[in-house]
Amino acid sequence: MLAEERRHKILDIIQKEGRVVAKDLADMFDISIDSIRRDLSIMEEQGLLQKTYGGAILHNPTPKVRTLPQPESMRYGLAATHQNAISKLAASYINVHDTVFIGGAGIQFGMLKHLPSHFPYTIITNSMKIAEELRKRENITSYLIGGKLRCDSAGSMIDTLAIEMIRKFTLDISFITGGGIDSQGISTATPEGAAFTRAVSEISRKNICLAPHEKVGHRMFVMSAPMEAIDLMITDQGASETAIHEIKRKHVQVIFADEKETERVNNEMA
Structure with a gap:
């Protein structure tokens, strides 16, 4: 041929x-x-x-730098296989007695079904949705960051009160993400969300970026955390080769979640 x-x-x-x-x-x-x-x-x-x-x-169209938040039914609905694989791998980095941050994005919500259940640790979140899911888990001590409730935020607090409160803590690990992830860093659609994510990254000893391929190589309205603040990025095989090379040049460790293994396990459990 x-x-x-x-x-x-x-x-x-x-x-x-x-x-x-x-x-x-x-x-x-x-x-x-x-x-x-x-x-x-x-x-x-x-x-x-x-x-x-x-x-x-296929070439995906470049997203607008500002997009409306997804409704909860989509944000917290059934995750794509590659997103679920990233969430599962991320959860495996939690160790006994760790104090970690998990926000209210869909891929962070996806971590909940994979969280360790056989040892104690602490989770801090600014999401009412995450907090509601965690409050009955016996092995997890959970804290909810307070702040102004917004009708379009899926119950996540990101205002000045939330930023002031999160700065009172020290974290072992933060799991952070954004609408855009490129060699410059993590970016998002709102200055308030960016400021909160930046505050989280600054109080954490280890920052793990959850980076599904549809976010990689794009930049949103405002920068949340510079790539130099990221210790580990978890992505999938669909990520742009060029974008990954540029991110690795910033001395960030990049690992790829195994989508096929996650899908096989899910099929066996179905």
Whole structure:
């Protein structure tokens, strides 16, 4: 098969499925992964797709720098497989007697079903939704940060009162995220949200960024925390290869959650 014909077939697959995996393509066409990567690089230069660490995805439109908050039914609904894999891996970093911060984003909410249940630790949150889920768990001591209630915030406090209160604590780990994550740092749509996340990152001994691929390589309205403040970033194989290389240049450790393993476990439990 000629290379051009192979690329047309790759394009057909990615248009139908939204993404391709380099190893699967190599097996399908019986060629080396390096040859597939060269194909994907050429197709990326032609503007046909975006290379990722595991293969490629269709070009996603660049999001607006400010977007409305998702309704709770979407934010806290069924997570995509890659998001669930990131949440699960993040929860595994919690150790006995740790004090950790978990905010009210959907991917942070997704951590709750994976939280350790066999040893004691403390969780601080600014989200009423998270606090309600935690308050009956016997092994977890939980604290809810107070502040102004907002109708569009899914019950998360991010005002000056919340910032003043969070600064009274010291954290072992903070799990933080944002609408945009690139080599400059984590960004979000509102100055208040950015200021609160920045305060959290400044009082934490270890900052772990939860970075689903749809957020990676994008920048939102205002910067929350510089990439230099991040110790570890957890993402998935759909993340932009170029964006990940730029983030690694900031000496940030980047690890990839295993989506297939998470999906296999979920299927076994179903």
